[in-house]
Amino acid sequence: MGRPPCCDKANVKRGPWTAEEDAKILAYVATHGIGNWTLVPQKAGLNRCGKSCRLRWTNYLRPDLKHDNFTPQEEDCILELHKTIGSRWSLIAKQLPGRTDNDVKNYWNTKLKKKLVTMGVDPVTHKPFAQVFAEYGKISGIPIQNARNHIQFSNNTTEKKGVFMESKQFPFSNGTPHDKFVNNIMNDQLQENYIWDSEETLQTHSFSEVPPLISSTTSCNPTLYSYPSFSSVQSQVPSSSSMCTWNEFILGDSFTSSMQPVEEATCSSAMDSFVDTILARDKQILMDFPPLLDVYLDY
DNA sequence: AAGCAGATCAACCGCCCACCC
DNA sequence: GGGGTGGGCGGTTGATCTGCT
Numbered sequence: 001m002g003r004p005p006c007c008d009k010a011n012v013k014r015g016p017w018t019a020e021e022d023a024k025i026l027a028y029v030a031t032h033g034i035g036n037w038t039l040v041p042q043k044a045g046l047n048r049c050g051k052s053c054r055l056r057w058t059n060y061l062r063p064d065l066k067h068d069n070f071t072p073q074e075e076d077c078i079l080e081l082h083k084t085i086g087s088r089w090s091l092i093a094k095q096l097p098g099r100t101d102n103d104v105k106n107y108w109n110t111k112l113k114k115k116l117v118t119m120g121v122d123p124v125t126h127k128p129f130a131q132v133f134a135e136y137g138k139i140s141g142i143p144i145q146n147a148r149n150h151i152q153f154s155n156n157t158t159e160k161k162g163v164f165m166e167s168k169q170f171p172f173s174n175g176t177p178h179d180k181f182v183n184n185i186m187n188d189q190l191q192e193n194y195i196w197d198s199e200e201t202l203q204t205h206s207f208s209e210v211p212p213l214i215s216s217t218t219s220c221n222p223t224l225y226s227y228p229s230f231s232s233v234q235s236q237v238p239s240s241s242s243m244c245t246w247n248e249f250i251l252g253d254s255f256t257s258s259m260q261p262v263e264e265a266t267c268s269s270a271m272d273s274f275v276d277t278i279l280a281r282d283k284q285i286l287m288d289f290p291p292l293l294d295v296y297l298d299y
Numbered sequence: 300a301a302g303c304a305g306a307t308c309a310a311c312c313g314c315c316c317a318c319c320c
Numbered sequence: 321g322g323g324g325t326g327g328g329c330g331g332t333t334g335a336t337c338t339g340c341t
Binding site: 015016036037038050051054058087088089090101105109 | 325326327328329330331334335336
């Protein structure tokens with residue numbers, strides 16, 4: 001049995017708050033202070049869910065809130081804290097006086113995440129995309145060198161070292177301009193960071209180093225560092241002239257292609273290999289440690 | 300000027316956890 | 321100890337705004 005609803009949702013008002021409703025909450029809090037929010041609608045004369053009242057107060061009406069734009073220092077603080085603790089918005093917001101978790105979350109989702117992508121940095125791991133791909137290849141057992149078998153060299157032999165693959169779509173696109181933009185960056189990162197060295201071995205390029213962190217004097221509590229300014233990094237984003245598809249890159253691997261026919265494979269083959277590797281490792285552990293065979297493992 | 304697409308952000312949803320009885 | 325409840329939290333939605341064609 002699930003938890004009963006906190007209010008009768010069919011009979012409470014929803015949607016944007018009016019100035020009158022705001023005034024009622026402010027008047028109630030001024031008189032009674034913050035207490036049991038489930039009783040607030042009734043006592044304040046509001047036809048709203050108590051939870052909704054609490055949210056309106058904490059995210060908008062609180063007198064200590066800032067409503068102006070985020071400063072560069074606050075931006076640095078969010079970036080560094082997100083890098084350290086992830087999407088713990090309430091913890092991050094606590095380091096930013098006058099900001100709520102909702103503010104920080106919205107700012108991250110609408111601005112900072114896109115900035116990082118534009119800089120070629122994965123907003124989840126805060127590592128360059130190329131490094132993420134390289135590490136993913138290691139985890140899934142995909143030797144990057146094998147991709148070479150399916151790479152077509154340009155007729156121009158002078159391009160042997162450098163740009164070498166033929167185009168164009170990173171597989172996660174649904175066709176929107178934004179996705180195309182991201183895909184271009186993805187493809188450019190692949191192109192920029194996997195080049196043939198003199199032994200014709202595909203290697204990760206030096207881009208796998210995170211842009212050097214610089215000291216920051218933000219108002220953030222922890223000792224923090226900041227990313228280089230967005231404008232300074234933006235110029236490093238390579239131009240769009242990708243030469244190899246990500247599908248080809250994945251499908252070209254002998255490990256994955258041995259598991260299913262190449263023509264039937266999709267990008268999920270890489271995921272399969274990742275899962276299969278884990279399952280195979282588990283089986284090996286169970287073989288090595290027979291007592292564990294008594295343990296029921298539910299996948 | 301109108302229509303459209305993308306960006307923004309307030310508000311909601313549902314899960315989780317601590318607290319209380 | 322356990323069930324009920326309130327509040328906190330992160331993820332998502334949708335209305336509105338903005339800029340472009």
